[in-house]
Amino acid sequence: MSISTKQMPGIIEGCKANRRPEQEALYKFFYADMLKLCYRYLSADELAYEALNTGFLKVYQNIKYYNEHKGELGAWIHSIMVHACIDLARKEARFNNVANTFDVIDEVFVEPSVLEKLYVDDVLLAIRTLPAATQLVFNLAVIDGYSHHDISEQLNISESTSRWHLSAAKKQLRELLQPSNNQVNKPTEKSNKAT
Template identity: 35%
Template sequence: MGRQKQPVRNHSHLDNLDTILAGCRRRNRQSQEKLYRRFYPALFSLCRNFFGQEHDALTALNNGMLRVFQHVNQYDPQKGEFFNWMYTIVRNAALTLLRDRKTQCFEYEEIDDLMGFESPENPLDALTAGDIQVYLMQLPVATRRICGLFYLDGFSVKEISDALGIREGTVKWHLSESRTRLKPILEKALR
């Protein structure tokens, strides 16, 4: 009989991520770059929902990734997926940058709570992640930001209001505006 083939070790996505994270814990620059590059598309897309300018989205992403690298030792796999942990840190970095810049530019026109926005229906449910990004980019920046926080990240109206430092009525108006603007686009796309 001939020589038996050695089983090929399957380097799964997780094994590779564990190796990269181990390098990041040692503050290895190559590992940090690999982690950054691996998740850049998803995280940049997240940050792009918050800002009209690519530069601002990139600043938020870089601020968030710096925090990820500084606190990578605090990640506990028992508490959830690494991507979710990192996503939360980057999203919070984007919210912090928004709050810091709020005094520089007033993107939100405060609206009194007369609308009573109540809709359990998520207009984005029938779409893929890629489609969602395409449609969200058609909304004005402030509306896109609130729509993403509410429908994609699951923030409540009050949480969005607190995070962005705006009235709940303003959040509700932007949610209503997003539904109004997206409805004809989605109806056409889903035919």
Template identity: 30%
Template structure:
């Protein structure tokens, strides 16, 4: 397999074979990322494709001195998934608006001791809306405020989903012991 620098150089020259190699190389991890946002496989693939189109279009903006290519690409695809999520008119779920009186406590991250595959198994047991918010907060490091802005929902709703994810994951973790 060609090294990443050679593939990226080909992508900058707009070579289709290099673009395909890059896409195929990172498809599994990007699929897992976008699966956190969408249940329908078509939506997952659409988010990946939208994100990779942005990667190819903006590859000249990537600066290796600022960080790893994977992190830049992952963030680009994640943002494309969030954009698609916001733009979808007919969502299969509804965020239930929560009042401020609901309790949320941001204790330690429940995923710190788990391997990625285990995290995916546990997250898939959560309802889609809760899974999205939980993944953005605990895995991607978004703040509550950033999540509210990205998903265009109220802060109380985000806090409720985070509390709900902790409660559900606690039960799931206890059952698996």
């Protein structure tokens, strides 16, 4: 759906007044991008849709607090969706605090020559195969740029546990994305939903 910058203030005001046409317009405008985000965080389609719907409900309930002078609407909605995904993923994920001694992988975890041959869908599909807790930490750290300190506060885990999950994610993704692995050759129908 195409909404011009001139129409957006009216849609926001309509949502603040709890009018269904404006809520529907806002939903349709942000639906695809927010669904991609939910797919990135949650490995099951049902959970992604649940997070999407929960996130939009929170958007409608809290849009009266949105202030366009503090930031762009898309970024505000993105933040709400990330938190909806975190809340749902936290219920699904099993975090075990790990000792401070673990191997942290600092080198590039996938060779550049391998990356050149991959589709975005391949990478997203590989991320969705990670265990829920590891996937959540990977998305927060690598995709959304949260620090281990922030992740530990969001998920109520230690920073070392966050680092361990990120290291484990990199190791598992490296194994999944190697050219000798036939799991990631072409995007699948399921992975195309996330694009």
